Amino acid sequence: MAKKTKSRSAAQTAVKKRSGANAAAGSFARKAVKSKARATTAKSAAKKPVRPKQRIAISHHREEDFKADGLRTYAKYRDLGIAAASHGLAQAHVIRLQGPCDPQEVSKLHLHHVDFQMVYVLKGWVKTYMDGQGETLMKEGSAWTQPPKIKHMILDYSDDVELLEVILPAEFKTVELKA
16 A cells, blocks of 8 residues: 555656646746737837827807818818817817808819818718719718728808818828819
8 A cells, every 4th residue: 555655646746746847837938928918018109109198178069169260261160179188189170161152162172181080960961072982962960981081072062061070180181183
C-alpha cells in the first residue's frame, strides 16, 4: 500500500507541476494580450484629435433666431447650438427656404466636403436632384442622407418648407459646379 500512496503522490505532483506550468503560461499569454490591447488602444487614441468635453445644447423655438447668414441667400437658418456644444464635431440647424422658389438662384449644382449630412423635412416639400439618384420629391416627414461629396441641387420647394439639417463636421467647404 505504501507504493500506491507514493505512486499517487508522484502522479499528483506531476499533474500539479503541469497545471502550474500551464497556468503560468496562460497567465503570461493573458498579460501579453492585455498589454497588446492597451498598446493598440493607445495608438488609436493618439490618432484621434482630442476634443474638449461636449456639453448639453438646448434650443427652444424663437422666430428671431432665424437669420439670413447661412450658405444660401434664399434661406434663413436657425442654429440649434450643436456646433458650439460639440466643439465643431457637428452642426444642426433648421432651414427655411424663402419662397417663391427662383430656379435661377436655387438650381446650382454643388457638393460639400463633409463626413455626414442628413436632411429631414419638417414642413412643406422640396424637390432635389442627387447624382445617381435623380430627381426626388421630399415631403413633410421625408428624410435623406447625402454621402460625402455627392453632386446635388435643389430644384423647387414650397413657400412654407422647413428642413432640419445635421452635418459633420460643423465647418466644411462647399464647391459650386457647372451643371
